[in-house]
Amino acid sequence: xxxxxxxxxxxxxxxAPGDPAAMLLGQENTAADLAEARxxxxxxxxxxxxxxxxxxxxxxxxxxxxFRFSAPVKEVIKERLPATVELAFFSxxxxxxxxxxxxVWAGSRPNSWLDNLGTSFGLFGISMPNFWLGIMLIxxxxxxxxxxxxxxxxxxxxAGPAQTGFYFLDxxxxxxWKAFNDAFLHVLMPALALGANMVGILMRVTRSSVLxxxxxxxxVTARAKGLDNRSVLWRxxxxxxxxxxxxxxxxxxxxxxxxxxxxxxxxxWPGVGSLLITGVTSRDYPLVTGVVxxxxxxxxxxxxxxxxxxxxxxPRIRY
Amino acid sequence: MSWRKLVVVALLALTVAGVKSRSAAxxxxxxxxxTETMETFNPYGDSVSLLYGIWCQVMGCLGTYDFNKAExxxxxxxxxxxxxxxxxxxxxxxxIKWHDGSPFTxxxxxxxxxxxxxxxxxxxxxxxxxxxxxxxxxxYTVRFTTKQPTAPLPEYIFDRLIITNHAxxxxxxADTADRKYPxxxxxxxxxxxxxxxxxxxxxxxxxxxxxxxxxxxxxxxYRVMREDEQRVTALLxxxxxxxxxxxxxxxxxxxxxxxxxxxxxxxxxxxFLAMQPKPPFDKKEVRQAVCxxxxxxxxxxxxxxxxxxxLDGPIGPGQYGYDANLxxxxxxxxxxxxxxxxxxxxxxxxxxELQTPVGRYTLDxxxxxxxxxxLNGAGFRAKLATPEWATLWSNVQAGKVPFYYMGRGSIVDxxxxxxxxxxxxxxxxxxxxxxKLDNLLATExxxxxPAKRKKVLSEAMSVITDDAPACFMWRHKMIYGMxxxxxxxxxxxxxxxxxxxxxxx
Numbered sequence: 001x002x003x004x005x006x007x008x009x010x011x012x013x014x015x016a017p018g019d020p021a022a023m024l025l026g027q028e029n030t031a032a033d034l035a036e037a038r039x040x041x042x043x044x045x046x047x048x049x050x051x052x053x054x055x056x057x058x059x060x061x062x063x064x065x066x067f068r069f070s071a072p073v074k075e076v077i078k079e080r081l082p083a084t085v086e087l088a089f090f091s092x093x094x095x096x097x098x099x100x101x102x103x104v105w106a107g108s109r110p111n112s113w114l115d116n117l118g119t120s121f122g123l124f125g126i127s128m129p130n131f132w133l134g135i136m137l138i139x140x141x142x143x144x145x146x147x148x149x150x151x152x153x154x155x156x157x158x159a160g161p162a163q164t165g166f167y168f169l170d171x172x173x174x175x176x177w178k179a180f181n182d183a184f185l186h187v188l189m190p191a192l193a194l195g196a197n198m199v200g201i202l203m204r205v206t207r208s209s210v211l212x213x214x215x216x217x218x219x220v221t222a223r224a225k226g227l228d229n230r231s232v233l234w235r236x237x238x239x240x241x242x243x244x245x246x247x248x249x250x251x252x253x254x255x256x257x258x259x260x261x262x263x264x265x266x267x268x269w270p271g272v273g274s275l276l277i278t279g280v281t282s283r284d285y286p287l288v289t290g291v292v293x294x295x296x297x298x299x300x301x302x303x304x305x306x307x308x309x310x311x312x313x314x315p316r317i318r319y
Numbered sequence: 320m321s322w323r324k325l326v327v328v329a330l331l332a333l334t335v336a337g338v339k340s341r342s343a344a345x346x347x348x349x350x351x352x353x354t355e356t357m358e359t360f361n362p363y364g365d366s367v368s369l370l371y372g373i374w375c376q377v378m379g380c381l382g383t384y385d386f387n388k389a390e391x392x393x394x395x396x397x398x399x400x401x402x403x404x405x406x407x408x409x410x411x412x413x414x415i416k417w418h419d420g421s422p423f424t425x426x427x428x429x430x431x432x433x434x435x436x437x438x439x440x441x442x443x444x445x446x447x448x449x450x451x452x453x454x455x456x457x458x459y460t461v462r463f464t465t466k467q468p469t470a471p472l473p474e475y476i477f478d479r480l481i482i483t484n485h486a487x488x489x490x491x492x493a494d495t496a497d498r499k500y501p502x503x504x505x506x507x508x509x510x511x512x513x514x515x516x517x518x519x520x521x522x523x524x525x526x527x528x529x530x531x532x533x534x535x536x537x538x539x540x541y542r543v544m545r546e547d548e549q550r551v552t553a554l555l556x557x558x559x560x561x562x563x564x565x566x567x568x569x570x571x572x573x574x575x576x577x578x579x580x581x582x583x584x585x586x587x588x589x590x591f592l593a594m595q596p597k598p599p600f601d602k603k604e605v606r607q608a609v610c611x612x613x614x615x616x617x618x619x620x621x622x623x624x625x626x627x628x629x630l631d632g633p634i635g636p637g638q639y640g641y642d643a644n645l646x647x648x649x650x651x652x653x654x655x656x657x658x659x660x661x662x663x664x665x666x667x668x669x670x671x672e673l674q675t676p677v678g679r680y681t682l683d684x685x686x687x688x689x690x691x692x693x694l695n696g697a698g699f700r701a702k703l704a705t706p707e708w709a710t711l712w713s714n715v716q717a718g719k720v721p722f723y724y725m726g727r728g729s730i731v732d733x734x735x736x737x738x739x740x741x742x743x744x745x746x747x748x749x750x751x752x753x754x755k756l757d758n759l760l761a762t763e764x765x766x767x768x769p770a771k772r773k774k775v776l777s778e779a780m781s782v783i784t785d786d787a788p789a790c791f792m793w794r795h796k797m798i799y800g801m802x803x804x805x806x807x808x809x810x811x812x813x814x815x816x817x818x819x820x821x822x823x824x
Contacts, residue, residue: 018709022716026366027727028445028735031746034716040439069514070364070440079514135548143552150553156350156511156519156540268544270515278356278515283709 064286073290082165084271091195103206125200134193209241250306372814378503404468425455430485588728612697653697718747
């Protein structure tokens with residue numbers, strides 16, 4: 001499958017108009033400069049030869065050298081990946097913390113004002129384009145109230161030397177709470193913008209799963225046994241409603257990765273999403289292929305983890 | 320603690336921390352929100368204006384153009400002379416040292432020339448294109464031998480040929496030297512580069528004259544902020560002190576803040592409509608009809624809110640060789656356009672397709688929508704196409720776009736740009752050919768006496784304006800937002816030098 005993906009990306013990229021040399025050499029370039037750059041980057045060879053060369057080196061774990069960054073693609077992605085992972089992690093945490101309680105409450109009290117409020121909130125999250133929400137958050141929280149930084153990943157001079165590339169982990173390892181707080185303030189807005197859509201979807205799925213589970217016979221039995229509402233809801237209804245919720249979280253993780261492409265640009269977040277934009281706009285073929293390959297692997301890995309989680313949640317599922 | 324209390328405490332902590340971070344800016348640290356992204360440790364690995372400026376401050380450059388003095392001034396070079404039309408001699412300053420204390424010599428300049436030309440990652444070969452070789456005459460003297468007589472050589476290499484340390488390169492190799500030993504000879508030292516995020520430089524007190532510049536910032540943080548809204552918000556939020564390239568519609572927002580101000584400067588980038596000499600633009604009358612059809616003053620006054628300066632020729636005031644009396648001038652005259660079209664054999668109008676990038680230049684799409692309307696009011700049947708930038712720019716460079724709106728930046732001395740766009744074989748971007756112009760451009764390149772050269776340049780620009788392979792539109796005024804305590808006059812070239820910034824106490 002990975003081979004197919006690389007072939008598809010390679011063909012699509014080369015089919016799109018645009019020349020990496022023309023994009024990267026500055027406007028003063030001459031025809032000789034362009035020809036020399038194409039030769040250096042191997043773009044003067046037939047596309048099939050270029051592709052086979054890529055596959056051969058990729059098989060050894062080498063994704064080639066980025067035209068734009070003048071560095072190995074693998075290194076460039078490695079430098080940017082922690083930023084995207086951190087952003088995705090906080091988006092999921094925010095989404096789960098907001099959506100699941102809201103969904104459970106709304107599902108346990110159908111057609112109440114709480115349900116209507118929760119459903120409207122969910123609809124808001126689904127309908128809102130994340131780049132627009134991002135700009136609104138910047139204008140309001142950074143521009144008007146000055147409570148959060150407008151973008152970027154950290155304030156210069158606050159964090160210590162990077163160790164893992166994960167700013168939260170680094171600040172914890174160094175015991176630097178100021179850096180931890182700084183990283184937290186920086187991630188909040190982009191994580192909210194990125195997670196808003198997921199909040200909406202997850203909230204609605206949770207609501208309907210809870211509604212469905214609440215009408216099951218074992219719930220009636222649990223109530224007949226005299227269990228209080230809270231125990232019925234969280235121990236019996238919620239546990240049985242978890243499978244569709246986890247499925248949606250898994251699916252949404254993929255959407256989260258693609259959503260990060262826009263959000264990272266809006267918030268000047270130096271992750272893999274903004275890297276992909278840079279790669280596409282400068283027609284950096286090795287970089288784009290490498291990033292898409294990384295996304296593909298991430299999708300597959302996420303699905304594997306979700307499949308594993310099913311078994312953990314529902315003892316009836318065994319592989 | 321109940322969850323409600325927790326939320327309240329968290330929000331309070333957030334507010335306090337947020338406000339704290341707002342007021343945490345160091346006294347002599349200036350953060351600048353920039354639109355270009357910085358991605359590589361290799362000083363030769365990129366070719367954008369901003370990075371040339373940063374690397375020049377850190378590593379060093381031979382010289383730059385001083386827009387206040389309207390002349391080239393030395394940086395690492397003390398003076399230069401043209402020994403003969405093909406040989407330039409640069410005398411280097413003897414009081415410059417690398418940041419590690421080792422002496423800066425002619426050998427480093429020769430090495431830098433070779434690296435710009437041979438580094439597999441170099442995107443700066445165009446800057447040394449006219450130079451055949453470089454050699455060290457002695458420890459502090461370098462000779463550049465050009466392939467042809469090239470009077471505008473400083474335009475090629477000043478603040479573009481980055482000077483790097485030869486000894487470090489030999490000792491560690493390119494990658495390690497760039498990443499781990501970014502030791503320069505400039506007025507600022509390399510402090511931190513996080514690709515895609517920021518580039519930090521710190522004042523080098525050992526650079527001659529730097530100790531006296533007490534108001535120049537001790538540290539400069541160039542922060543990548545590509546979104547306009549974000550740069551403005553960050554400025555008003557106190558996160559940055561200078562915001563580069565603010566669009567006209569956000570200028571008012573900056574000016575209405577008591578702690579911020581906006582300032583403008585004419586960019587060196589010229590905006591023009593290019594017409595390839597293919598039907599119907601193979602006829603001079605059609606090209607001139609386009610120039611008469613566009614009401615540039617109205618576009619500047621309305622759409623651009625006065626934030627542009629009209630061009631009556633390829634270049635404007637402050638650029639080398641500008642001639643205020645250049646002729647002909649094109650007034651807005653749609654009736655004349657119709658007559659010219661009729662003379663060209665198109666009494667009933669002619670179909671043209673104008674291509675423009677979107678979001679590349681200030682209000683490019685809106686401006687070209689207005690231009691299309693104006694063309695339609697002057698006898699053309701114009702359509703507007705808006706291809707994606709990478710597509711348009713590659714097609715323009717391949718000579719595949721007959722009619723387009725474009726900018727050409729980095730023009731201090733117009734020689735290189737005029738040759739590139741209008742000389743026979745200069746590039747396929749317009750594909751124009753005029754032996755008279757070729758002769759004039761070749762002559763100006765061989766004329767080293769400034770007054771004579773300017774006269775020939777003026778004549779060449781008059782030929783271009785009259786024959787109209789392009790209609791010259793305007794130079795945008797670049798808007799910079801800055802905090803009240805910053806005194807800074809931006810350069811028309813877009814380079815941002817720390818020595819030009821003053822932090823007021």
